[in-house]
Amino acid sequence: MATKCENCPLRRADMFIDMSSDEVRFMQRFKAGELVIEPGTPVLMEGSSSPQLYTALRGMGLRYKTLPNGRRQVINFVFPGDFLGLQAGVMREMTHSVEASTQMTLCVFNRSELWSFFKNHANRAYDLTWLAAVEEHFMGEAIATLGQRSAIERMAWALVRVFSRAEALGLTEGDQMNLPYRQQDMADALGLSLVHTNKTLAKLREQQLAAWTDGTLRIRNMKALAQLGMVDIEAPMKRPLI
Amino acid sequence: MATKCENCPLRRADMFIDMSSDEVRFMQRFKAGELVIEPGTPVLMEGSSSPQLYTALRGMGLRYKTLPNGRRQVINFVFPGDFLGLQAGVMREMTHSVEASTQMTLCVFNRSELWSFFKNHANRAYDLTWLAAVEEHFMGEAIATLGQRSAIERMAWALVRVFSRAEALGLTEGDQMNLPYRQQDMADALGLSLVHTNKTLAKLREQQLAAWTDGTLRIRNMKALAQLGMVDIEAPMKRPLI
DNA sequence: CGAGTATTTGATGCAGTTCAACGCTCGTGG
DNA sequence: CCACGAGCGTTGAACTGCATCAAATACTCG
Numbered sequence: 001m002a003t004k005c006e007n008c009p010l011r012r013a014d015m016f017i018d019m020s021s022d023e024v025r026f027m028q029r030f031k032a033g034e035l036v037i038e039p040g041t042p043v044l045m046e047g048s049s050s051p052q053l054y055t056a057l058r059g060m061g062l063r064y065k066t067l068p069n070g071r072r073q074v075i076n077f078v079f080p081g082d083f084l085g086l087q088a089g090v091m092r093e094m095t096h097s098v099e100a101s102t103q104m105t106l107c108v109f110n111r112s113e114l115w116s117f118f119k120n121h122a123n124r125a126y127d128l129t130w131l132a133a134v135e136e137h138f139m140g141e142a143i144a145t146l147g148q149r150s151a152i153e154r155m156a157w158a159l160v161r162v163f164s165r166a167e168a169l170g171l172t173e174g175d176q177m178n179l180p181y182r183q184q185d186m187a188d189a190l191g192l193s194l195v196h197t198n199k200t201l202a203k204l205r206e207q208q209l210a211a212w213t214d215g216t217l218r219i220r221n222m223k224a225l226a227q228l229g230m231v232d233i234e235a236p237m238k239r240p241l242i
Numbered sequence: 243m244a245t246k247c248e249n250c251p252l253r254r255a256d257m258f259i260d261m262s263s264d265e266v267r268f269m270q271r272f273k274a275g276e277l278v279i280e281p282g283t284p285v286l287m288e289g290s291s292s293p294q295l296y297t298a299l300r301g302m303g304l305r306y307k308t309l310p311n312g313r314r315q316v317i318n319f320v321f322p323g324d325f326l327g328l329q330a331g332v333m334r335e336m337t338h339s340v341e342a343s344t345q346m347t348l349c350v351f352n353r354s355e356l357w358s359f360f361k362n363h364a365n366r367a368y369d370l371t372w373l374a375a376v377e378e379h380f381m382g383e384a385i386a387t388l389g390q391r392s393a394i395e396r397m398a399w400a401l402v403r404v405f406s407r408a409e410a411l412g413l414t415e416g417d418q419m420n421l422p423y424r425q426q427d428m429a430d431a432l433g434l435s436l437v438h439t440n441k442t443l444a445k446l447r448e449q450q451l452a453a454w455t456d457g458t459l460r461i462r463n464m465k466a467l468a469q470l471g472m473v474d475i476e477a478p479m480k481r482p483l484i
Numbered sequence: 485c486g487a488g489t490a491t492t493t494g495a496t497g498c499a500g501t502t503c504a505a506c507g508c509t510c511g512t513g514g
Numbered sequence: 515c516c517a518c519g520a521g522c523g524t525t526g527a528a529c530t531g532c533a534t535c536a537a538a539t540a541c542t543c544g
Binding site for chain 1: 390
């Protein structure tokens with residue numbers, strides 16, 4: 001049975017801006033249902049115009065684009081709290097695909113009601129824009145990473161980012177977390193070959209900075225890792241939840 | 243003297259969604275003034291929280307981030323019609339800088355009135371979100387470019403994109419346009435060294451695909467260039483203007 | 485005319501790609 | 515119960531696209 005927004009487990013995580021109970025009621029009305037999908041299942045497809053929008057409730061996934069030459073770029077990793085489908089909602093169609101890496105639970109909204117956000121609930125619309133701006137921020141960081149960082153710096157950057165995000169969501173246990181992606185996924189995210197990704201991870205292990213094996217990421221020296229990846233360990237930005 | 247929104251030259255360009263006269267009147271009220279800045283002048287600074295938002299009216303500029311190690315990543319090129327400062331508007335502060343490459347005229351809005359967008363003019367707020375989604379789309383493309391394309395493909399991609407955008411704005415003359423950036427800017431945008439950027443441009447010239455010299459870009463074979471850069475020559479997406 | 489900035493060209497080196505092969509784990513079917 | 519293949523991770527070796535180093539050539543402007 002679908003969770004009530006009132007009891008949404010995400011709202012408890014401290015990375016999200018608090019909602020008024022009025023807002024929660026509005027979201028509940030907006031919510032069309034819940035969707036559980038298995039690993040490997042596509043959620044949204046590039047070029048399609050999904051009638052639905054989603055918020056990831058549980059599980060992890062990937063956003064990616066496929067190029068005409070067949071290569072794949074992973075845009076980012078999808079975590080609980082991510083809003084999916086804004087592009088299809090507001091433009092004609094999706095410009096990237098999303099698929100599940102683990103089993104995922106998605107909160108489903110009807111695209112046709114997106115407009116009521118703007119007409120009837122200005123602060124929720126504001127939050128939506130805020131979310132888009134946050135997304136833009138992270139994509140800007142990714143661009144800087146792909147353009148200016150070396151392989152080992154990229155990897156350090158990615159692991160720090162992923163771990164911090166998970167931490168803010170309460171998905172970590174001590175210095176460990178579940179990271180259910182393949183090395184190929186990370187390679188496609190960082191613009192590296194699979195082979196070099198593997199060797200780079202081995203280096204981080206040797207240097208006692210971080211170890212990612214068997215789907216578990218263990219951070220052994222966060223400070224050094226963050227320094228290597230040139231990440232400001234800013235207090236993770238609070239963001240709204242849709 | 244400041245242009246009236248009513249007479250805004252941008253609204254004529256066919257890449258922008260039409261505005262109702264009601265919307266135009268609202269924008270006029272929202273508009274705080276006009277700003278003319280000289281080449282090299284910073285408009286927004288990373289880390290600052292500008293009290294103002296801008297729409298580029300005339301001229302070209304750069305969005306960029308500076309990394310802790312001193313390297314610079316150009317996020318994208320700023321063209322007329324671009325909205326600047328959404329991040330500072332909605333989050334605390336800017337996460338990238340913007341500076342002018344030519345003389346620029348900016349349309350100035352007060353950040354404090356951003357909220358009135360959402361409260362009083364839902365369709366303008368919707369357009370703002372739309373713009374953010376468009377921005378996200380292009381940044382996703384840039385990520386794919388930096389991650390998966392070779393040097394010459396990147397360059398071809400960038401030149402096609404830039405030229406198409408300029409064309410939609412009516413800034414081209416036949417197969418030529420003004421491209422007032424330095425090779426270093428392009429290098430920092432594509433994640434290439436200055437030297438290799440130069441050599442890559444030379445190749446495109448030899449191959450009769452495109453020639454960019456003395457601030458003028460000339461496209462000699464758009465079809466081949468687009469194919470090399472793997473760009474879908476999609477009808478340039480219509481977008482709202484703020 | 486000299487200083488500063490941008491473009492161009494050649495030479496050398498290395499970070500990361502590509503190719504190739506092997507091991508491990510699982511699921512499937514005979 | 516074992517054989518087989520598919521998917522993923524790991525490792526070595528060879529190659530190359532691009533970075534880096536170095537220096538010359540415009541161009542602009544005070």
